[in-house]
Structure formats: C-alpha cells, structure tokens
Amino acid sequence: MKSxxxxxxxxxxxxxxxxxxxxxxxxxxxxxxxxxxxxxxxFRTAVVAHNYIGFALIANYFLWLxxxxxxxxxxxxxxxxxxxxxxxxxxxxxxxxxxxxxxxxENPHHxxxxxxxxxxxxxxxxIVMLLFMPILFxxxxxxxxxxxxxxxxxxxxxxxxxxxxxVLMFIVFIGFLLMHLYLITLGHxxxxxxxxxxTGFEEVHDKPxx
Numbered sequence: 670m671k672s673x674x675x676x677x678x679x680x681x682x683x684x685x686x687x688x689x690x691x692x693x694x695x696x697x698x699x700x701x702x703x704x705x706x707x708x709x710x711x712f713r714t715a716v717v718a719h720n721y722i723g724f725a726l727i728a729n730y731f732l733w734l735x736x737x738x739x740x741x742x743x744x745x746x747x748x749x750x751x752x753x754x755x756x757x758x759x760x761x762x763x764x765x766x767x768x769x770x771x772x773x774x775e776n777p778h779h780x781x782x783x784x785x786x787x788x789x790x791x792x793x794x795x796i797v798m799l800l801f802m803p804i805l806f807x808x809x810x811x812x813x814x815x816x817x818x819x820x821x822x823x824x825x826x827x828x829x830x831x832x833x834x835x836v837l838m839f840i841v842f843i844g845f846l847l848m849h850l851y852l853i854t855l856g857h858x859x860x861x862x863x864x865x866x867x868t869g870f871e872e873v874h875d876k877p878x879x
Contacts, residue, residue, distance in 0.1 A: 670857070675782050675871040677742065683733045684866055690726040691842065694719060698839055723809050730802060744783045746798075748791050759788040770855065780873055793845075801841055808835040 676684075697719040700707050710718070737743045749755035761777045766789070770776075778787035786794065811818045811831050822831055853862040857872060865871040 670872055672870045672872050673780075673782065674869050675780060675785050676866055676869045678869065679732075679736050680742075681866055681869060683729060683736070686729050687726065687733075690722055690729065691846070693722045694726065695839070695843070697722065702836065720813055723806070723813070727806050727810075730806065733798075742783070745785050746791060746794060748788060748795075755788055759792075762787045762789050776855075780871060785871075797845060801838060801845075804834065805838040805842065808832075808838065 697710070697715045700710050700715040701712065701719060704712055737746065749758060758777070765774060765777055776787075780786070808831050811822050811825075812828075812835060815822055815828055822828055825831055825834075854860075856862045856865075861872060
C-alpha cells in the first residue's frame with residue numbers, strides 16, 4: 670500500500686462545490702416541481718435560489734473544463750486508444766464490479782495522477798460531463814427566461830418538452846449520485862475515497878509485477 674497525490678487542489682475544490690450545489694439544486698428543484706407536497710420554502714424563494722445556484726454551477730463547470738483543457742491532467746479522461754485493450758480492460762473491470770469484489774479480488778485498475786479512472790469510469794464521466802451536464806444547463810437556462818429564448822424553446826418543441834428534458838436530466842443525475850455514493854465506498858476502507866478527495870492523497874495497492 671502506498672499513498673499518491675492523485676486529486677489536485679482545484680479538482681477537490683470544484684468537486685465539493687459541485688456536490689453541495691447539486692444537492693441544493695435537487696432540494697430546490699423538488700420544491701418547485703412538487704409544491705403541493707413540499708413547502709419548506711416559498712415558490713418564489715425556491716425559484717430564485719434554484720436560478721442562482723444553477724448559474725454558480727455553470728460557472729463552476731467552466732472552471733473544471735478550463736482546468737482540464739489547459740493542463741496535462743486531461744489524460745485522466747482520455748480512453749485507451751487501442752480498442753482491443755480498452756474493451757479487454759473494460760470487461761475485466763466489469764467482472765470485478767459484478768462479482769470479483771464480492772470474492773475479495775483486487776481491483777484490476779491501479780490509479781495514477783495521470784490515469785486515475787478505470788475504463789468504465791472514463792466512459793461514464795465523458796457521458797455525464799460532456800453530454801448530460803450541458804443538456805441540464807442549457808435546458809435550465811431556457812426555462813430561466815422562456816420569453817428571451819422563445820425562438821429556441823419553440824424550435825425544440827415548446828416549454829413542455831424543454832421542462833421534461835430538464836426533469837429527465839434531474840432523474841439521470843439522481844441515479845448517477847446514488848451510484849457514485851455506492852462506488853466511493855469500494856476503496857480499501859469505507860471512507861478511503863472520501864478522505865482522498867479531502868486530502869488529495871489516495872492509498873493504493875502496489876501494482877503487481879508482471
């Protein structure tokens with residue numbers, strides 16, 4: 670077992686701001702959507718808070734994007750270019766998550782600062798961060814001021830379609846959050862990954878010699 674510095678400070682700050690922001694968005698979003706069931710805040714207060722938090726998270730997203738685009742850490746999101754090796758590594762990781770972990774087998778992925786995600790994580794994060802996140806933000810922006818963006822809203826099928834897409838993204842991110850909360854418990858101890866996201870240092874097993 671060794672400790673490696675795997676989460677730079679900007680990434681950790683972004684991560685925790687993003688986590689807190691999304692929890693706040695979920696809380697205010699549920700309040701707005703199901704006003705007849707939840708009355709913690711007034712409707713207007715919930716809408717205003719939701720909008721401000723949404724803009725803050727959009728800014729936070731571009732800070733994340735800028736950090737990875739303009740530093741050498743972008744490699745953590747780049748998949749293996751050898752297709753055969755990529756799918757072999759993905760299958761090995763899938764088997765580990767499917768049953769190997771329950772048999773006490775060692776995780777086949779050994780993270781480094783430039784390659785900290787396994788193939789399945791790379792695919793998932795690319796979909797979430799480069800597809801779902803922009804859809805969530807754009808749909809939210811259109812709903813923020815429907816009159817200003819009326820032409821685009823109508824091109825996309827109207828307010829109901831945009832609102833349904835936004836809610837669909839809400840459901841997707843709830844599912845992602847639940848999966849994320851489960852996966853962060855799969856370190857060598859239950860809170861190892863959480864500790865790493867606070868300190869920046871991840872404790873990993875030495876890569877076995879081939």
